[in-house]
Amino acid sequence: MKCVTLFRQDDHSWQAFGQDRDKPDNVIDTNQYMIRAGGSAILLDPGGMEVFPAMLAALTREIPVDEIKALFLSHQDPDIGSSLPLWRRVCRPDVKIYLSWLWAGFTAHFDRDATFTTIPDEGMEISLSHDVRLRFIPAHYLHSSGNFNVYDPKARILFSGDMGAALVPADRANGTMFVSDFAGHIQYMDGFHRRWLGSTRARDAWVAQVSKLDIDMLAPQHGLIFKGDDVKRFIDWIAGLEIGSGVASMNR
Amino acid sequence: MNQVSTPVRERTPRTDRIEARANGLLSDCRRAFHAFGELDELAENLRILSLNAELAAGRAGDKGRAVRALTQYTRELVNRLAQIQGEMNSLRGRTFALSSTILRGLSQMSLFERACGLIDDHDHDARAKSAADHAFHDIMRMLVDTLSDMANCVGELARRAHGVEEVVSQSDSIATNIAIEAAAAGVHEKEFRTVSDTMRHYVDDLRKMIDEASDAVRRASEKGESLRRLGMDSLGELGFNG
């Protein structure tokens, strides 16, 4: 599994893990992110149980597992958090698990012994260290009805969950974890966003909300990371996309 | 319809060895409970038969006195069966809960075995190795404990099977005694003989059920014991025993 550092300033860093070459083809590729500051680390969307062995191996190359103080699940999908009971076996017993209040009872099906710190609909802010604060910002209905992004104002990175996700075929991967040709990248995210997203109102609200943030990198849970001008390009592109394509298959 | 291919996973020999035997154990347990599946129907048939026999004994007056006593005894046996059946139901619930814990443990164990394989290189320090090994060991210990509970359940199941066996042999002798009473019952002979024959028939069914179930229980308890030993040995190999 690849590990790329997105940001580093003193002890504050962002790292992305993904593009596991040994992963079976039928398991969707995911990106996992780790933010570190002041001896604490939080894992964003730790992944499905199928990627757990590779992810644990990749992560422990970087830090000891007991530095992980928190896990954040953007929503309830299996590719996000079915590894939860496995992480809890290696993490410290008091590891915090952040998740939308909507999904606590559902995600308990993955791990009935987990205790969740539930995030209210309007989101919340946490301190990772004395000077690094993270904002869990609402992204409901995109695609999940209880869904959050994570914004780090100091690193100016937005973890956008399934927003910005792309399904890049393995033979099209260019060896990097970043979008290098936005126009050429659209084909890999177009179908996903049209079909997985359903609410235009939610999309418009999200676009308005993230447009107010200073974002150097927009890091999705699948596919490639947007940086620099590609962040604005993505936001403009999603703002004009026709979504909810699944509706067309109803009442036929 | 879309088909999703499932590629061959990396080998996890330690887990696979245990998994193969655990699947055998779980299937023997399922077979045992399945064999007992018709117990409630047979008990109900026996209950109705004893009621009919009691009515026939009443009609036979003095000549039916002994048969009436025998039917009351049969009723007690039916109650006994009902009690065993109730116990068996709760045992079934416990066993299936344990099987699901075992299956979940096995799936976690294979993932940790893969993780341990990936971490066992020069890029990882001793702390990383020990975290993964400890998790693997914890699951193994949980499995060994669950397998012990499972072995207890199988033992209890064996005791219930033995209880049913006793009911069968007592019912068999009641059927014989009713047949003897029938020979001296004059005009009621045919009626009593039918009761005795039907009872024998039920006894045969119960016996078949017991044979099938006892075989499954015996195999399950052998597998449970060998699995528990295998788990203990693996814990020993991991150097975490104690």
Ligand SMILES: [Fe+2]
């Ligand atoms: Fe999702």
Ligand SMILES: [Fe+2]
């Ligand atoms: Fe996803």
